[in-house]
Amino acid sequence: MSGTPGLIARWRDRLPVTARTPLITLGEGNTPLVRVDRVAKAAGLPPGSVFVKVEGANPTGSFKDRGMTLAISKAVESGATGVLCASTGNTSASAAAYAARAGLRCVVFLPAGKVAAGKLSQAVMHGAEIVEVAGNFDEALVMAGEAAKTKGFALVNSSNPFRLQGQKTAAFEIIEQLGRAPDNHFIPVGNAGNITAYWMGYKESGAKPRMFGWQAAGAAPLVSGKAVKNPSTLATAIRIGCPVSWNGAIAARDESGGAIGKVTDAEILAAYRLLSSTEGVFCEPSSAASVAGLLKLGRARKAPAGLTVCVLTGNGLKDPGITARWKPKIRRVKAGGAIKL
Numbered sequence: 050m051s052g053t054p055g056l057i058a059r060w061r062d063r064l065p066v067t068a069r070t071p072l073i074t075l076g077e078g079n080t081p082l083v084r085v086d087r088v089a090k091a092a093g094l095p096p097g098s099v100f101v102k103v104e105g106a107n108p109t110g111s112f113k114d115r116g117m118t119l120a121i122s123k124a125v126e127s128g129a130t131g132v133l134c135a136s137t138g139n140t141s142a143s144a145a146a147y148a149a150r151a152g153l154r155c156v157v158f159l160p161a162g163k164v165a166a167g168k169l170s171q172a173v174m175h176g177a178e179i180v181e182v183a184g185n186f187d188e189a190l191v192m193a194g195e196a197a198k199t200k201g202f203a204l205v206n207s208s209n210p211f212r213l214q215g216q217k218t219a220a221f222e223i224i225e226q227l228g229r230a231p232d233n234h235f236i237p238v239g240n241a242g243n244i245t246a247y248w249m250g251y252k253e254s255g256a257k258p259r260m261f262g263w264q265a266a267g268a269a270p271l272v273s274g275k276a277v278k279n280p281s282t283l284a285t286a287i288r289i290g291c292p293v294s295w296n297g298a299i300a301a302r303d304e305s306g307g308a309i310g311k312v313t314d315a316e317i318l319a320a321y322r323l324l325s326s327t328e329g330v331f332c333e334p335s336s337a338a339s340v341a342g343l344l345k346l347g348r349a350r351k352a353p354a355g356l357t358v359c360v361l362t363g364n365g366l367k368d369p370g371i372t373a374r375w376k377p378k379i380r381r382v383k384a385g386g387a388i389k390l
């Protein structure tokens with residue numbers, strides 16, 4: 050017994066690994082697919098037609114673990130002694146955890162002041178070497194790319210092809226969990242690696258759901274068709290002005306007959322709140338962009354028919370600062386007193 054098998058063991062024949070590839074795993078993948086009838090109703094869709102893929106249930110709390118198990122395993126196989134990445138937070142948390150497990154150095158380039166508290170605490174506790182960049186994610190990524198020329202280091206951003214290979218397994222899981230492919234796939238889009246990976250996974254399965262990607266209104270280069278210099282949104286994981294996988298996202302949209310749209314921060318927070326308060330599913334704000342997009346189409350009476358899966362990319366505990374916007378009603382009492390409910 051070697052512990053819970055991760056996604057490389059599960060999908061070995063569909064991944065670029067050999068018997069010589071060491072398996073660096075934390076038991077990632079196999080995340081819940083949860084039926085969300087309150088969301089369906091809010092979008093004007095029938096019960097049983099909308100599901101969320103809860104990627105926050107991965108070991109470090111985001112889908113990044115799917116790509117990281119493969120990227121770190123391949124880095125070890127190739128003899129690397131360190132990895133590095135630029136990150137809005139979740140990539141660094143995941144890279145730090147898998148690198149710690151593999152005994153590799155891990156250097157992370159983070160945009161100053163724009164990384165959620167939970168994510169930063171993970172990088173710290175897993176022993177990552179942190180470089181805080183006085184700039185945005187796109188600028189941090191250029192620096193990480195330069196530093197990656199250092200001998201012995203591997204870059205584990207989503208430009209690393211093993212990342213997308215690992216991430217495509219989520220599409221395999223969805224098809225297995227539903228017993229068929231969904232008709233529509235909704236997903237938040239930042240650097241656009243994940244929408245590219247899902248589309249690859251669906252295509253390899255002979256499936257063709259319509260791919261609907263959602264960007265934050267203040268960081269929507271794929272909607273406007275041009276890079277955004279100073280991206281701005283409270284959804285920090287998708288606060289990206291020049292997506293690395295730009296072409297992959299456009300291909301997913303066009304080949305599938307889908308769309309890439311944008312949602313405002315207010316729409317993102319409304320979806321975040323609906324999920325947490327009526328479905329019991331706590332995701333981080335960036336993740337709620339997928340559901341915000343479905344609700345937006347619903348309001349225009351344009352929610353697509355058929356089975357819809359919305360990806361929730363990360364765990365709500367990652368970003369506790371956001372919840373301070375909701376003032377809880379708390380009754381303060383002496384110990385031992387009676388409470389009338």
Ligand SMILES: *Cc1c(COP(=O)(O)O)cnc(C)c1O
Nearest residue numbers: 139239240241242243286362363
């Ligand atoms: C990384 C991330 C995204 C964006 O994924 P891309 O592959 O960059 O498009 C969205 N949500 C969360 C929580 C993330 O960590």
